[in-house]
Amino acid sequence: MMVMLAVGLLSLWYLRWQWVACCHEFSVAGLSNRHQVGLFYSGIVASVLLALFLPVSAPQQVVLSLFFVQLWLLMCFDGWYGYLPDKLSYTLLWSGLLWCAYDAPWLLQDRVWGAALGYGLPWIVGTVFALLRGKEGLGRGDAKFLAGIGAWLGVLAVPYVLFVASALALCYAVVQRCRAASWPTMLYFGPFLGLAAGIMLVVQYWR
Numbered sequence: 001m002m003v004m005l006a007v008g009l010l011s012l013w014y015l016r017w018q019w020v021a022c023c024h025e026f027s028v029a030g031l032s033n034r035h036q037v038g039l040f041y042s043g044i045v046a047s048v049l050l051a052l053f054l055p056v057s058a059p060q061q062v063v064l065s066l067f068f069v070q071l072w073l074l075m076c077f078d079g080w081y082g083y084l085p086d087k088l089s090y091t092l093l094w095s096g097l098l099w100c101a102y103d104a105p106w107l108l109q110d111r112v113w114g115a116a117l118g119y120g121l122p123w124i125v126g127t128v129f130a131l132l133r134g135k136e137g138l139g140r141g142d143a144k145f146l147a148g149i150g151a152w153l154g155v156l157a158v159p160y161v162l163f164v165a166s167a168l169a170l171c172y173a174v175v176q177r178c179r180a181a182s183w184p185t186m187l188y189f190g191p192f193l194g195l196a197a198g199i200m201l202v203v204q205y206w207r
Contacts (some may be wrong), residue, residue, distance in 0.1 A: 011066050012044075015091070019073055022085040036080065043072045050198070054205045063099055067152055067201070070095070071194040074145055078190025084141030092148030100151070110154045117158045118150030119143045142189050149197040157200050164196035165189065 031037045047068035051061045070092045078084050093115060100111045122143040150158045169192045 012069065015066070015069060015073060015088075018085075018087050018091060019077075022077060022083075022087055025085065025087075026081060026083050028081045028083075040076060043076065044069055047072050050202070054202070056205060060103070063103075064201070066095070067092075068198060070148075071198055075191040075194035078141070078145075078188045082186075082188055084145050084190050086141075086144065089141065089144035089148050092145070093151045096148060096151030107154065110156075111151050114150030114153060114155040114158055115147045116150070117155050118146035118148070121158065121162055122146055142193065145190055145193050149193065153197065153200055153204070157204070161193065161196045161200050164199060165192040168192045168195060 031040055048065040051065035051068055054061060054064060056064065070088065074084055074088050074092065077088065097108070097111055097115070100108050120143075123140070126140075126143070146158065146162065149161055153161065169187060169189060172192070173187060
């Protein structure tokens with residue numbers, strides 16, 4: 001247990017370093033005000049607490065807390081700055097595959113197909129949208145994010161995550177339409193993907 005805690009703390013330090021590196025890469029301020037600081041660290045604490053309430057072993061709780069934290073970092077970066085950094089998306093992808101190879105190697109093929117489908121579905125949707133509308137609908141960052149989610153949740157979860165994320169995004173757009181009397185001109189999809197993935201993982205363990 002102490003080893004897993006040490007691994008968890010080192011992983012959190014690594015993710016924090018990744019966040020800072022991404023801020024420098026995209027020339028953004030990081031946490032620029034008290035509201036962002038409070039929301040950022042509250043989300044990290046909530047991610048850890050959520051994992052602790054899942055009916056799994058202590059080592060699995062540590063690993064799943066890191067999964068939730070990674071989702072939260074990507075959600076924050078996309079929601080605040082409009083980017084889904086490759087550094088964070090690839091970390092999510094490879095950590096999911098490596099954990100599966102260690103914890104449940106018989107599911108590794110499913111996770112690899114989950115990553116492939118996670119990248120493929122948004123790529124197809126974005127390509128078709130671009131052909132029909134002449135502008136980008138879903139960016140490659142969304143595809144890489146969903147690939148990482150597929151590496152953690154498996155191939156069967158990917159369509160559900162995409163559906164739930166789309167429904168959440170639509171609800172948000174409708175609320176914004178009612179409040180502002182106009183549709184939002186730009187809607188970043190990363191926060192909805194992360195929220196949908198978190199919901200799906202909790203459902204997988206509590207069903």
